[in-house]
Amino acid sequence: MHIIMVKKRLANGEACPKCIQAEEMLRERGLWDQIDEVVWAHEDDPESPGMRLAALHDVKLAPFFILDAEGEPRVLTSALRFAKELSAPKARASEPLLDWSAAASELNQLTPPEIVRWALQRFGTELGIAFSGAEDVALIHMAAKSGFGFRVFCLDTGRLHPETYRFLEKVRLHYGVEVEMHFPDAVAVENLVKNKGLFSFYEDGHQECCGVRKVAPLRRALSQYAAWMTGQRRDQSPTRTNVDVVELDQTFSGKGQALYKFNPLAAWSQAQVWSYIREEEVPYNELHDRGFISIGCEPCTRATRPGEHERAGRWWWEESTQRECGLHVKH
Ligand code: SF4
Numbered sequence: 330m331h332i333i334m335v336k337k338r339l340a341n342g343e344a345c346p347k348c349i350q351a352e353e354m355l356r357e358r359g360l361w362d363q364i365d366e367v368v369w370a371h372e373d374d375p376e377s378p379g380m381r382l383a384a385l386h387d388v389k390l391a392p393f394f395i396l397d398a399e400g401e402p403r404v405l406t407s408a409l410r411f412a413k414e415l416s417a418p419k420a421r422a423s424e425p426l427l428d429w430s431a432a433a434s435e436l437n438q439l440t441p442p443e444i445v446r447w448a449l450q451r452f453g454t455e456l457g458i459a460f461s462g463a464e465d466v467a468l469i470h471m472a473a474k475s476g477f478g479f480r481v482f483c484l485d486t487g488r489l490h491p492e493t494y495r496f497l498e499k500v501r502l503h504y505g506v507e508v509e510m511h512f513p514d515a516v517a518v519e520n521l522v523k524n525k526g527l528f529s530f531y532e533d534g535h536q537e538c539c540g541v542r543k544v545a546p547l548r549r550a551l552s553q554y555a556a557w558m559t560g561q562r563r564d565q566s567p568t569r570t571n572v573d574v575v576e577l578d579q580t581f582s583g584k585g586q587a588l589y590k591f592n593p594l595a596a597w598s599q600a601q602v603w604s605y606i607r608e609e610e611v612p613y614n615e616l617h618d619r620g621f622i623s624i625g626c627e628p629c630t631r632a633t634r635p636g637e638h639e640r641a642g643r644w645w646w647e648e649s650t651q652r653e654c655g656l657h658v659k660h
Contacts, residue, residue, distance in 0.1 A: 330398045333366045335379045337391035340372055348392045351408035354505040359476030360415050364394075412505040416454075416478035436574045441605075442471040444574060444593035448558060449477035455555040455584075456591070457482045459547075460508060461493075462624055463613050464560025464594050464602050466500055470611045471593070473504050482509040482550050486542035487518070488626035496614040503612050511546040518542065528628060535629060535644050542626075551581045556589035562602070563595055565623070566640045599639055 336348040355361045370379025370391060382388075382395065386404045394405045396414075405411045436444050448456055449472060458468050460483045472479040483497060501508045521529070521541050530538045551557060561572045572595045578588040594602060599622075606613055616624055620632030622639040633642040 330396060331366070332364050333368055333382070333395040333397070334364045335368050335370055335382050335388075335391065335393050335395070337370045337372055337379065338377075345391055347408075351392050354408060354503065355412060357470075357504060358412055358416070358473040358506075360412055363415055409502075409505045409507075413507070433573065433575050441467075441593040441597060442474065444591065445471040445558070446475040446477070448556065448575075448591045448593070449475050449479055452556045452589075454478050454480045456480070456558060457509075457550065457554045457556075458558045459483075459560075460497075460500070462560055463606060463611075463617060464562065466611050466613060467602055467605050467609075468558055468560055468593060469500065469504055469506065470609055473506070479506070480509065480554075481506050482511060484543050484546050484550070485510045485512050486626050487513065488542065488628060490616060490624070490627045490630075492616050493614060493624065496612070499612050509550070511550045513542045513546050517545065530629065530644075531646060534647060548581055551578075551583055551588060554583050554588070555585050556583070556591060558591040558593065560594050560602075561592045562597055562599070564598055566638075 334351075336352075337345040339345055352361065355364070368379045368382060369377060370383055371377035372380075374380060375384070379391075383391075383393070386393075386395065386402070388404060388406060390406045392408060394408075394411045396403045396405065405414070436447060439447060445468060456479065458472060458479060458481045459465060460469065460481050469479075469481060481500075497508055500506075518541055521538065525533075525537075557578075561569055563570050563572050572592050574592055574595045576590045576592070578590045582588055605611070614621070614624055616632075620634075621630065621642060622633050623643050624630055625643055629644050631642045631645060633639065
């Protein structure tokens with residue numbers, strides 16, 4: 330397959346901003362090397378090679394991509410769609426995970442980017458990266474740099490901060506990846522609110538609301554996957570000290586018999602995650618600049634004070650050993 334990217338040069342000699350953005354996104358995702366040729370369309374020169382290609386294929390937008398397989402060219406005008414197509418052929422599991430204990434000991438020797446690559450090489454789009462916090466975007470960044478296809482999903486509880494929704498959209502555009510949103514069952518939410526109001530978690534704990542708004546949608550989401558990946562770290566909470574780099578999920582089921590769970594950041598500290606985010610210029614939720622560390626739903630998250638543990642701002646009215654929403658329970 331021969332791939333041409335047609336970029337537009339404006340009359341003032343500069344590249345069009347959308348073309349620059351598309352190139353950055355493709356580089357971020359490790360896909361840039363797959364483009365064989367870049368052709369420029371000079372907006373004030375209809376005879377420039379790119380303008381002639383635009384006329385030939387009746388395209389009025391820039392950038393666009395021509396994918397030519399055996400003399401049958403196809404044109405894509407969406408950089409996001411192009412990135413998705415480019416990732417797809419590599420998206421299947423290349424080998425089954427047979428020797429689990431050997432895999433676990435091998436992974437414990439690897440760095441988080443190497444673990445992400447290892448997992449995607451084997452599971453591809455059979456693996457979903459669970460996205461909500463800063464750690465998860467670090468994983469998305471590592472996945473994008475691996476060059477392998479990957480999928481991202483998110484649980485929209487309906488109670489997230491407006492900043493978080495804006496952040497989700499930013500990540501979608503930055504990495505050119507679809508963020509698959511999973512919503513709670515409408516009738517279950519209606520019944521909960523009808524019976525107990527909108528803030529019952531302050532009275533009788535968060536488990537019921539999290540069960541409806543998070544756990545049930547997660548169960549549904551994971552049924553599509555053979556593996557999932559989370560940003561859990563051992564030092565995050567008293568409930569996470571035993572997190573392994575790779576686990577057989579004992580709580581949820583996937584599409585096959587086993588559901589594997591990868592936690593590539595298990596051995597990293599909060600400081601290591603943030604130094605990676607700063608060094609790699611990974612996008613992060615603007616709430617982090619206002620004292621929020623671990624961010625969940627708006628009514629159940631507060632900014633932390635200096636010296637407080639990072640999970641102190643989650644369900645702060647409950648015991649620290651109870652501060653899990655049911656997504657990461659181990660039996
Ligand atoms: S974090 Fe709070 S609002 Fe969100 S699902 Fe759990 S209890 Fe409900």
